Amino acid sequence: MNRIRHDGPLIIGGGLAGLSAALEGGPRPTLVVTPAPLLQACSSAWAQGGVAAALSGEDDPALHAEDTAAAGAGLVDVEAARALTADGRQTVEWLASMGAPFDRAADGGFAVSLEAAHSKARVARVGGDGAGRAILSALVASVRAAPHIEVWENGRLRALVQDATGRVRGAVMERDGRLTEVLAPAVVLATGGAGGLYARTTTPAALLGEGMALAYLAGADILDPEFVQFHPTAIDVGLDPMPLATEALRGEGSRLIDAEGRFLLGEEPDADLKARDIVARAVHSARSEGRGAYLDARTAVGAHFPEEFPAVFAACMRAGLDPRETPIPVAPGAHYHMGGIAAGLDGRTSLPGLFAVGECAATGVHGANRLASNSLLEAAAFGRRAGRAAAAETGGEGETLKTTIFPDLAREALTALRVTMSDNVGVVRDAEGLTRALALMERLEQEARGALPLLAARLIAGAALDRRESRGGHYRSDYPDTDATPRHTRLRRDPAVSLAAE
Numbered sequence: 001m002n003r004i005r006h007d008g009p010l011i012i013g014g015g016l017a018g019l020s021a022a023l024e025g026g027p028r029p030t031l032v033v034t035p036a037p038l039l040q041a042c043s044s045a046w047a048q049g050g051v052a053a054a055l056s057g058e059d060d061p062a063l064h065a066e067d068t069a070a071a072g073a074g075l076v077d078v079e080a081a082r083a084l085t086a087d088g089r090q091t092v093e094w095l096a097s098m099g100a101p102f103d104r105a106a107d108g109g110f111a112v113s114l115e116a117a118h119s120k121a122r123v124a125r126v127g128g129d130g131a132g133r134a135i136l137s138a139l140v141a142s143v144r145a146a147p148h149i150e151v152w153e154n155g156r157l158r159a160l161v162q163d164a165t166g167r168v169r170g171a172v173m174e175r176d177g178r179l180t181e182v183l184a185p186a187v188v189l190a191t192g193g194a195g196g197l198y199a200r201t202t203t204p205a206a207l208l209g210e211g212m213a214l215a216y217l218a219g220a221d222i223l224d225p226e227f228v229q230f231h232p233t234a235i236d237v238g239l240d241p242m243p244l245a246t247e248a249l250r251g252e253g254s255r256l257i258d259a260e261g262r263f264l265l266g267e268e269p270d271a272d273l274k275a276r277d278i279v280a281r282a283v284h285s286a287r288s289e290g291r292g293a294y295l296d297a298r299t300a301v302g303a304h305f306p307e308e309f310p311a312v313f314a315a316c317m318r319a320g321l322d323p324r325e326t327p328i329p330v331a332p333g334a335h336y337h338m339g340g341i342a343a344g345l346d347g348r349t350s351l352p353g354l355f356a357v358g359e360c361a362a363t364g365v366h367g368a369n370r371l372a373s374n375s376l377l378e379a380a381a382f383g384r385r386a387g388r389a390a391a392a393e394t395g396g397e398g399e400t401l402k403t404t405i406f407p408d409l410a411r412e413a414l415t416a417l418r419v420t421m422s423d424n425v426g427v428v429r430d431a432e433g434l435t436r437a438l439a440l441m442e443r444l445e446q447e448a449r450g451a452l453p454l455l456a457a458r459l460i461a462g463a464a465l466d467r468r469e470s471r472g473g474h475y476r477s478d479y480p481d482t483d484a485t486p487r488h489t490r491l492r493r494d495p496a497v498s499l500a501a502e
Helices: 016-024 061-071 078-085 088-097 133-144 212-219 276-288 304-308 310-318 374-391 411-424 431-447 453-465
Strands: 003-004 009-012 030-033 149-152 155-162 168-175 177-181 186-189 228-235 255-257 293-298 326-335 341-342 352-358
Touching: 009 016, 009 168, 009 374, 016 030, 016 374, 030 088, 061 078, 061 088, 078 088, 078 374, 088 133, 088 374, 133 149, 155 212, 168 186, 168 411, 186 212, 186 293, 186 374, 212 341, 212 352, 212 453, 228 276, 255 276, 276 326, 304 310, 304 411, 304 453, 352 374, 411 431, 411 453
Parallel strands: 003 177, 009 030, 009 186, 030 149, 186 352
Antiparallel strands: 155 168, 168 177, 228 326, 255 293, 293 326
16 A cells, blocks of 8 residues: 655535645645545535625614524533624635625625524525535635645545544545555544435435444444534426425525425415424425425416526426426425534544544534534635634654455445435435434444445434434424423444454
8 A cells, every 4th residue: 555644634524624634734735635626425415505694784683593592492502603694704704705796786895685583584605595505616726726636536544543542543445446655643524424325315425424434433422413404495307316496486586386386384474484493394295295395486487587596596407307397296205314423513533533524524613403504604614714723733754553344335325324324214214214314324334334324324313212302303192292401312343343343
């Protein structure tokens, strides 16, 4: 195996969190490694809604933090939420300074829109529903122009490198079929979420929770992995991944109906703007009962669809559906992982030398249910913090331990895993289904011992089975009530115990 030494942060992931960290990593040399060309295979580029921040005169960061905590169903770290929302305006202005073309109001300020569970209009958008790609494109241009940043666009993370003390000293990357061990004073995981573990997902299918799995194997704390957010309005036209119908459509007055035209959540004008877990369960229930679920934008958006929501309009038209004339068939799709690698506001994990940012991290700001459009804010705001902290790391000398490269899942096994996750570890869960899913994972494990997607799925499903209550994105039909005392799930593997012995 080839070995190189890099004297600066090693950032694994090329989404908004990873690139924000890289831009703040200077003047230290910063290496960004991503398995696909920049702008591909990352959820940031697919985000439609925008960046939530207190940008108007009638809003303030404290109110934004209150909304964040309310959506998080008792598990939001209030101090983390306050830190995030306090960074809101500065973060949006930073992104704009990088070239992100946010929509502007007549006075030149940021145009903001309303999304579910926000008490104020505070989502800064780009071109109606094109925020993610536009913002990330601006950062990609800045990264390519930054003299301190080098980018490997064909490197896949295969292992973390540690020394005998447990400190993370680098990572093993696979490039063109060859393994390279990169030693660095700090490793920043920005590997994204785990939506690809589900057959019905709005995220790139390549996102399989492998960063979380490797962090767990290294001995890092994993926080609340059972909390997966399901977007209620994934467009159900038989595609994998499922195209997304942004929540902003409902913010503009579009309504969720069944096949008979009846409202799914009630007749009140704001009935469809409840927290995502509530709306997702309503859509799931309507479909399970055979009533169907549709997003009706004919009156609220109608003829303005092509210019106001061009990405959604194009996705519908490619599927032979004109949303100006026909309600959009929708279904809940795995959309965001609230849990992940436990990390502080600067990305530090429980392991020296290892940082985690973006969707693979659990900083406490999302709790049991993420507030809409807080993810891009967190990725950029905390990504910047992590980049500065990682650039200050200098430790790491001496011998490193031997690494293990785990096998990939065969295509058929991955398909079976994705189906069981959607069917049994989805919007509505119970002990029977969760046990069935874990049993399948155990069988698949015999064929691909140590496969990282299986481990990530086991962390999610096992924690879901252990949490005998319903809270936020985790709903147990056999335990529908919410416990009076909120509690976190915290998992940690003893790295001294071999995988074979577990």
